[in-house]
Amino acid sequence: MFKNLEEKEIKYILENNYIGHMGYVYQNRPFVVPITFFYDQDIKAIICYSADGHKMHALRIKPDVCLQINTIDNVTNWKSVLVHGVFEQKFGSDAKSYLHKFSLGVKDIILGKEHKKASFIDEFSSKKHDDNIPAVFLIHIEEITGKKRNT
Numbered sequence: 001m002f003k004n005l006e007e008k009e010i011k012y013i014l015e016n017n018y019i020g021h022m023g024y025v026y027q028n029r030p031f032v033v034p035i036t037f038f039y040d041q042d043i044k045a046i047i048c049y050s051a052d053g054h055k056m057h058a059l060r061i062k063p064d065v066c067l068q069i070n071t072i073d074n075v076t077n078w079k080s081v082l083v084h085g086v087f088e089q090k091f092g093s094d095a096k097s098y099l100h101k102f103s104l105g106v107k108d109i110i111l112g113k114e115h116k117k118a119s120f121i122d123e124f125s126s127k128k129h130d131d132n133i134p135a136v137f138l139i140h141i142e143e144i145t146g147k148k149r150n151t
Contacts, residue, residue: 001149001150001151002147002148002149003147003148003149003150004145004146004147004148005079005081005145005146005147005148009079009146009148010081010144010146011041013069013071013079013081013146014039014041014069014081014083014144015039015041015109016109016112016113017069017071017109018036018037018038018105018106018109018110019034019035019036019037019069020034020035020037020067020068020069020070021033021034021035021067021068021069022034022035022037022048022055022065022066022067022068023065023066023067023068024055024058024059024062024064024065024066024087025058025062025064026054026057026058026061026062031054031055031058033055035048035050035067036048036049036106037067037139038101038102038105038106038109039105040101040105043138044141045085045138045139045140045141046067046083046085046138046139046141047098047099047101047102047105047136047137047138048102048136048137048138048139049099049102049134049135049136049137050134050135050137051134051135052134052135056089056135056137059087059089059137060087060089063086063087063088064084064086064087065084065085065086065087065139066082066083066084066085067082067083067085067139068080068081068082068083069081069083076149076150076151077149077150077151078148078149079146079147079148080146080147080148081144081145081146082144082145082146083139083141083143083144084141084142084143084144085139085140085141085142085143086139086140086142087137087138087139088137088138088140089135089136089137090136090137090138094136095135095136096136098136098138099134099136102136
């Protein structure tokens with residue numbers, strides 16, 4: 001049986017995960033890609049980063065975006081959250097600040113969930129101090145829904 005997630009369940013999933021699937025539209029075709037994210041509860045937005053390629057080009061043209069996050073135990077026991085929002089790219093010191101917040105947040109989630117240090121997070125520290133910073137962006141949340149199946 002499918003049920004709507006309660007707000008506290010949605011918040012828990014957003015705050016305790018860092019990998020989701022982002023959907024966007026480019027040239028009237030849907031695309032879905034895996035993406036690392038951090039939910040910033042202070043500003044009620046999702047922080048992401050990306051190399052400057054197809055996805056970023058598409059989002060600059062049509063900024064409507066969705067992010068789907070799952071927790072799956074098995075085919076009859078899962079939870080899914082869908083965030084609808086609007087893309088906004090950050091630049092300069094704002095981008096560096098958000099990238100720093102992203103890296104600290106993801107590091108804490110990995111340490112809490114997987115009980116190990118995320119070695120790849122050190123790469124973000126060097127990226128935020130040089131001129132080769134990746135494209136940093138927010139997903140400003142417009143709507144969040146969630147479903148679950150427990151049998």
